[in-house]
Amino acid sequence: MLEVQNATKRFGGLVAVNQASLKVEAGSITGLIGPNGAGKTTLFTLISGFEKPSEGRVLFEGEDISRDEPHVRARRGIARTFQIVQPFAGLSVLENIAVGAHLRHAKRSDALASAERVGQRVGLGPELDKSASSLTVAGRKRLELARALATEPKLLLLDEVLAGLNPSEIRDIIPVIRAIRDEGVTILMIEHVMQAVMSLCEQVYVLAQGRIIAEGPPADVCDDPKVIEAYLGAGAAERLKREKVHA
Amino acid sequence: MYSPAIIAEAVVNGLMAGAVYALIALGLTLVYGVLHIINFAHGALLTAAMFAVWVVYEAFGLDPYLAILPLTPLFFGLGYAVQRFVIGPASHGNDSNILLVTLGLSIAIENALLAGFRSDTRTLNTDYGFQVVEFGPLLLSKPRLIGFGAAILVTVLLWLLLSRTDTGKAIRAVAKEKFGASLVGIDVAHVYAVTFGLGCACLAVAACLLMPTFYVNPRIGQAFVLVAFTIVVLGGMGSIPGALLGGLFIGVVESLCGLFLGDSLGQIGIFLIFILVLLVRPTGMFGAKA
Amino acid sequence: MTFRDIAPIVVLIALIAFVPAFITANTVLNFLVFTLIIALAAQGWNILGGFGGQFSFGHAAFFGTGAYAAALLQVRLGINPWVAFAIGTVVGAAVGWVIGYLSFRSGLRGSYFALVTLAFAEVLRILANAATFTGGAAGVLIKLDVRPGNFQFESRGAFFWIALALVGAVLLLTRWIERSRFGAQLVAVRENEAAAKALGVDTLRVKLGAITVSGAVTAAAGGLYAQYFLYVDANIAYGTWISVEVILAPIVGGLGTVFGPLVGAVALHGLGEITKLAAGSVPGIDLMVFGGLLVAAVAFAPAGILGLMRRSARSRGAARHA
Ligand SMILES: Nc1ncnc2c1ncn2[C@@H]1O[C@H](COP(=O)(O)OP(=O)(O)OP(=O)(O)O)[C@@H](O)[C@H]1O
Ligand SMILES: [Mg+2]
Numbered sequence: 001m002l003e004v005q006n007a008t009k010r011f012g013g014l015v016a017v018n019q020a021s022l023k024v025e026a027g028s029i030t031g032l033i034g035p036n037g038a039g040k041t042t043l044f045t046l047i048s049g050f051e052k053p054s055e056g057r058v059l060f061e062g063e064d065i066s067r068d069e070p071h072v073r074a075r076r077g078i079a080r081t082f083q084i085v086q087p088f089a090g091l092s093v094l095e096n097i098a099v100g101a102h103l104r105h106a107k108r109s110d111a112l113a114s115a116e117r118v119g120q121r122v123g124l125g126p127e128l129d130k131s132a133s134s135l136t137v138a139g140r141k142r143l144e145l146a147r148a149l150a151t152e153p154k155l156l157l158l159d160e161v162l163a164g165l166n167p168s169e170i171r172d173i174i175p176v177i178r179a180i181r182d183e184g185v186t187i188l189m190i191e192h193v194m195q196a197v198m199s200l201c202e203q204v205y206v207l208a209q210g211r212i213i214a215e216g217p218p219a220d221v222c223d224d225p226k227v228i229e230a231y232l233g234a235g236a237a238e239r240l241k242r243e244k245v246h247a
Numbered sequence: 248m249y250s251p252a253i254i255a256e257a258v259v260n261g262l263m264a265g266a267v268y269a270l271i272a273l274g275l276t277l278v279y280g281v282l283h284i285i286n287f288a289h290g291a292l293l294t295a296a297m298f299a300v301w302v303v304y305e306a307f308g309l310d311p312y313l314a315i316l317p318l319t320p321l322f323f324g325l326g327y328a329v330q331r332f333v334i335g336p337a338s339h340g341n342d343s344n345i346l347l348v349t350l351g352l353s354i355a356i357e358n359a360l361l362a363g364f365r366s367d368t369r370t371l372n373t374d375y376g377f378q379v380v381e382f383g384p385l386l387l388s389k390p391r392l393i394g395f396g397a398a399i400l401v402t403v404l405l406w407l408l409l410s411r412t413d414t415g416k417a418i419r420a421v422a423k424e425k426f427g428a429s430l431v432g433i434d435v436a437h438v439y440a441v442t443f444g445l446g447c448a449c450l451a452v453a454a455c456l457l458m459p460t461f462y463v464n465p466r467i468g469q470a471f472v473l474v475a476f477t478i479v480v481l482g483g484m485g486s487i488p489g490a491l492l493g494g495l496f497i498g499v500v501e502s503l504c505g506l507f508l509g510d511s512l513g514q515i516g517i518f519l520i521f522i523l524v525l526l527v528r529p530t531g532m533f534g535a536k537a
Numbered sequence: 538m539t540f541r542d543i544a545p546i547v548v549l550i551a552l553i554a555f556v557p558a559f560i561t562a563n564t565v566l567n568f569l570v571f572t573l574i575i576a577l578a579a580q581g582w583n584i585l586g587g588f589g590g591q592f593s594f595g596h597a598a599f600f601g602t603g604a605y606a607a608a609l610l611q612v613r614l615g616i617n618p619w620v621a622f623a624i625g626t627v628v629g630a631a632v633g634w635v636i637g638y639l640s641f642r643s644g645l646r647g648s649y650f651a652l653v654t655l656a657f658a659e660v661l662r663i664l665a666n667a668a669t670f671t672g673g674a675a676g677v678l679i680k681l682d683v684r685p686g687n688f689q690f691e692s693r694g695a696f697f698w699i700a701l702a703l704v705g706a707v708l709l710l711t712r713w714i715e716r717s718r719f720g721a722q723l724v725a726v727r728e729n730e731a732a733a734k735a736l737g738v739d740t741l742r743v744k745l746g747a748i749t750v751s752g753a754v755t756a757a758a759g760g761l762y763a764q765y766f767l768y769v770d771a772n773i774a775y776g777t778w779i780s781v782e783v784i785l786a787p788i789v790g791g792l793g794t795v796f797g798p799l800v801g802a803v804a805l806h807g808l809g810e811i812t813k814l815a816a817g818s819v820p821g822i823d824l825m826v827f828g829g830l831l832v833a834a835v836a837f838a839p840a841g842i843l844g845l846m847r848r849s850a851r852s853r854g855a856a857r858h859a
Contacts, residue, residue, distance in 0.1 A: 050731070050734070070735060071737045071739045074734075074735060074736060079735070080735050086731055087728075087729070088724070088729050088732065088733075089728060090724075090728050091724065099725040099733065100736040102718045102722065102736075103736060107718075108718065108721070111718065147732070147736055148735070150736075285651075285652065336836065337835055337836035338835065339836075342648065343592055344839075346592060346647070347788065347831060350594070350784070350831065351828045351831030351832035351835065352828065352832060353828070354824055354827060355831075356828070357821075357824075358822070358823075358827075359821070361820050361825075362819045362820060362821045465821070469777065473655070473656065473659060480652075509667075511666060511667040511674075512667045514659075514663055518656045518660045519660065521652075522656050522657065525640075525645060525649060525652065525653045525656075526639055526643045
């Protein structure tokens with residue numbers, strides 16, 4: 001469904017994404033993990049169109065969308081959430097979601113009805129009439145999710161929607177994400193919470209210093225020495241193995 | 248059709264006017280560089296300073312150049328107070344609010360001056376207002392030459408203040424990273440107000456340098472403020488050397504446009520530059536802030 | 538739009554329409570017509586500034602274009618004034634689109650958008666003041682020829698009703714915007730442009746739509762002004778005064794609300810008249826108060842008069858429940 005081919009993004013001298021390639025199969029939940037500053041969010045901005053790649057291509061359903069504006073990509077069916085939440089602070093929760101719903105519903109009453117359904121689904125039902133700025137962190141993350149979902153996407157890009165949530169909040173939202181996929185929405189998610197990655201993702205890509213260094217099922221990837229070193233520094237894999245042997 | 252001497256004179260006159268423009272733009276760019284706000288009241292504050300020069304001259308016979316001594320600290324204090332007690336609290340730290348608050352201030356100041364002084368145009372009758380200096384083939388106005396020198400001197404002094412003193416260091420720290428600055432114990436609100444005060448002090452000096460050859464009425468600031476914005480945009484928001492160079496350049500442009508297009512159309516060159524710079528290099532000129 | 542959306546507007550306009558039946562003093566009617574013209578121009582600004590969050594400091598560009606177009610088309614080209622007025626409105630829309638296209642495509646926002654619009658208005662002012670076609674500094678005088686077919690009337694009441702009808706029409710238009718997809722997207726752009734884009738909003742198109750409608754409405758106010766006073770010059774038509782008036786009214790009344798500009802214009806000019814009565818004929822005293830009011834509104838009443846009213850209604854309601 002989505003294919004990134006050798007994408008590179010430079011900011012001045014800094015190479016945030018370096019020759020990264022990945023594939024997301026239709027109907028899957030694919031994970032994108034990597035240490036802080038690896039370039040994960042930047043890769044999302046390339047897929048969603050907020051930045052254009054310096055090199056490489058982004059294909060969606062077989063078409064090259066590398067030069068499309070963000071709103072065009074949204075119309076094609078790509079929706080993203082923001083790692084740093086971006087609510088329409090002056091609007092109510094329902095109105096926030098309705099902006100997303102308007103993408104597929106021209107009539108206001110239709111958009112509001114759809115927004116309400118989506119809001120209920122992600123567990124924002126009781127909050128719909130409140131101001132978006134009054135939401136808690138968990139509420140805001142849910143709002144990000146709801147707005148993106150309201151655009152009725154084919155591909156949903158989730159950028160750390162679990163970050164900042166406590167364990168019980170995470171437990172609440174994981175089934176919601178799985179249900180979204182079960183209804184036919186393909187998901188690509190950036191996530192630091194490994195427990196969530198393990199339980200949700202079929203396929204995981206690991207990004208470190210802009211490069212994809214590993215891919216595969218989550219359990220395999222976590223054992224990959226390259227991945228361990230990317231997170232813990234050079235030599236860490238060796239040390240861990242030795243400790244395991246001694247234990 | 249214009250002799251080289253006429254054009255040369257226009258250029259030199261433009262440079263002399265430009266130095267004073269630069270001084271006005273300096274206040275604006277300083278405030279922008281540190282507070283990241285566009286001060287729409289800058290023109291009205293300049294008008295107020297020019298009236299102050301006129302008042303002390305008429306009331307106490309104080310020479311405009313000597314008036315620099317009392318008026319600079321006075322306007323520093325005024326600017327400090329305006330930022331600390333009006334703009335800062337009223338705008339709740341929101342950019343578009345700052346825009347509106349300074350707009351409101353400019354309307355209030357300008358019309359208070361109109362109410363107080365009426366719309367008549369006023370000038371100073373100094374005995375040196377029309378004196379000239381011979382400079383090769385050119386005849387240069389003496390007060391404007393003084394204005395040129397003084398404006399450049401003040402620019403250099405301000406630059407020294409920012410780069411060499413503790414106050415300057417605090418200002419630059421706040422400009423770069425206000426949160427970090429507040430963590431190391433710098434009083435950001437105070438630094439903001441000091442910066443705004445310095446901007447107003449620049450205006451007081453500019454007013455004193457302008458008045459011997461210029462006139463004042465309540466709307467005069469409007470003419471200067473767009474010129475100053477143009478300079479600031481051209482020279483790069485927040486840049487002191489940029490303001491100086493931009494000021495000299497705009498002075499020359501205005502002078503040449505006036506020569507070739509006539510008085511009524513002369514200003515248009517400046518606005519067109521302004522629009523072009525904004526449209527063509529908005530991000531390059533101001534970085535990510537735009 | 539539902540009946541409940543429209544009814545308050547229709548009732549309000551119908552009530553105001555009776556004013557000339559009770560008040561016939563010319564000075565009062567003059568004041569009312571002028572206030573309605575300002576309200577209309579401010580409604581135009583509010584669509585772009587209030588709903589779209591793009592603060593123009595140069596709406597004089599549209600007001601002046603409407604005024605000059607209405608005047609010049611009939612004086613120079615002999616076009617019927619009604620038609621000239623309509624064309625002026627369309628030209629205002631076109632100027633809006635052009636300024637919008639140039640500025641928004643360059644990514645100008647916030648203070649920079651304010652500055653560039655101000656500069657556009659100044660360029661137009663200087664041109665109008667210098668060109669011979671526009672009558673230069675002397676301006677354009679529209680010949681007195683009182684005939685309804687000529688957009689000139691015996692009674693000021695007629696003008697009052699026309700201005701009121703236009704204000705009413707724009708109230709309905711604004712209400713429609715508020716209840717439409719376009720409006721939802723416009724507000725989204727105001728609140729957070731990046732988020733709006735991610736949700737499929739074509740932000741450039743939405744902003745262009747807003748500035749085009751905004752330009753048309755404010756130009757209509759300019760055309761009405763020219764037709765009422767039968768005179769236009771550069772400092773009136775393209776002057777900063779009108780750019781400032783159209784910002785003040787919505788902010789004082791209630792930014793981004795349907796009734797804000799009308800409420801604000803009436804409140805400001807009512808206050809202005811009172812100030813003038815109290816202070817005598819000191820020039821600028823009313824504007825001085827307006828400036829102070831703008832600062833005060835931003836500081837203490839960001840939602841304007843309507844916001845204050847809503848708040849006090851709510852607290853009264855709460856008190857009753859307690
Ligand atoms: N617009 C930009 N301009 C310049 N540098 C940028 C920009 N966006 C990101 N970067 C840099 O690119 C690198 C990758 O950042 P990115 O946000 O993509 O990392 P990330 O993997 O999402 O990290 P995190 O887990 O902390 O969210 C960082 O060094 C960042 O500073
Ligand atoms: Mg990130």
